[in-house]
Amino acid sequence: MIAEQESITAKLCAFTRAWHSNKSKHKVFDDYLAYDLMGKDEYENIQQYIQEAILKQLFGDYEDEIKNVEEVIKEYIAPIVLSRIYFTESLLTTFAEENGPIQYVICGAGYDTFSWRNTNEDITIFEIDHPDTQRYKMKKIEELEWNIPNNVHFVSVDFEKEIMVSKLYEAGFNPHQKTFFSILGVSYYLTLPVFTATLKQIAELSQKGSVLAFDYPIKDLGDSVRVKKLEALTALHGEVMQ
Numbered sequence: 001m002i003a004e005q006e007s008i009t010a011k012l013c014a015f016t017r018a019w020h021s022n023k024s025k026h027k028v029f030d031d032y033l034a035y036d037l038m039g040k041d042e043y044e045n046i047q048q049y050i051q052e053a054i055l056k057q058l059f060g061d062y063e064d065e066i067k068n069v070e071e072v073i074k075e076y077i078a079p080i081v082l083s084r085i086y087f088t089e090s091l092l093t094t095f096a097e098e099n100g101p102i103q104y105v106i107c108g109a110g111y112d113t114f115s116w117r118n119t120n121e122d123i124t125i126f127e128i129d130h131p132d133t134q135r136y137k138m139k140k141i142e143e144l145e146w147n148i149p150n151n152v153h154f155v156s157v158d159f160e161k162e163i164m165v166s167k168l169y170e171a172g173f174n175p176h177q178k179t180f181f182s183i184l185g186v187s188y189y190l191t192l193p194v195f196t197a198t199l200k201q202i203a204e205l206s207q208k209g210s211v212l213a214f215d216y217p218i219k220d221l222g223d224s225v226r227v228k229k230l231e232a233l234t235a236l237h238g239e240v241m242q
Contacts, residue, residue, distance in 0.1 A: 007133045008049075009239050010110030013185060014038050015046040016073055016081045017111075029086040033113040037140055053236055076230060080185075080215070088182045088213045089114065095180050095211055096123055103179040105168070107198075108186035111137060115152040124151045126171060128164065131156040160194060165201045178207050183214035188234070191242045217241065 018034035020027065035043060050069045096102050101122040106112055109127035118125065127134070134156045141148065148154075153171045157164050169175075181202050187195050202212060217230070231241045 010133055011046050013081045014111030016077045020082060028082040031113055033116055037111055037113055054233055084184050084215045091213060092180050096120055099178050103177055105179055105181045107183040126153045126155055128155045128157050130158055165205055175205055176207055179210045181212045187214055187216045188241045189239055
């Protein structure tokens with residue numbers, strides 16, 4: 001991501017969840033707080049960004065196939081964003097029901113709203129993200145005057161430069177309690193050595209029986225055009241798939 005700037009990808013994901021919640025009759029995943037967290041101006045800015053930057057620059061030669069913002073979202077963004085969050089939070093719910101008090105560590109939390117949608121007080125939440133993105137999110141929360149629940153902790157980590165383990169311990173993480181880790185939309189942008197080191201750190205933190213959910217791109221499924229477009233899309237705003 002671009003230094004000293006909050007993640008555009010995080011905003012695109014939040015926009016997609018908000019768009020789906022507001023416009024879809026048959027919801028895959030209803031993030032009913034995503035629009036509020038973004039705000040009207042931010043929501044419209046991202047919609048304009050998709051229209052002017054993504055649609056024109058990436059799909060100018062595919063006008064017969066991709067004609068508007070809605071088609072870009074449905075074809076290239078929503079299938080990834082909605083399926084992974086539905087899968088993860090469904091698995092988390094079951095994990096919490098089976099294990100009682102647990103910890104939930106969200107790596108690359110972005111505009112995730114689980115901390116305010118959650119109704120299970122037995123889940124202690126640690127939101128981990130890049131300092132710039134987390135700083136921006138905290139500013140939005142302050143503007144909305146949302147109360148931060150007592151069971152929610154914010155941990156800023158630059159995965160390329162800092163050790164996640166020590167930062168989590170400083171925030172009150174309990175290594176003796178079962179933990180659910182999620183890393184959604186993060187592995188794409190890390191080099192393999194950095195991601196491998198991150199997984200090793202999680203293994204060191206984990207009590208037996210803990211769970212990790214993460215997603216990753218596969219380039220050899222025969223859909224090379226889609227993958228190339230996704231890579232170009234993220235590269236537009238300085239977030240290069242590694």
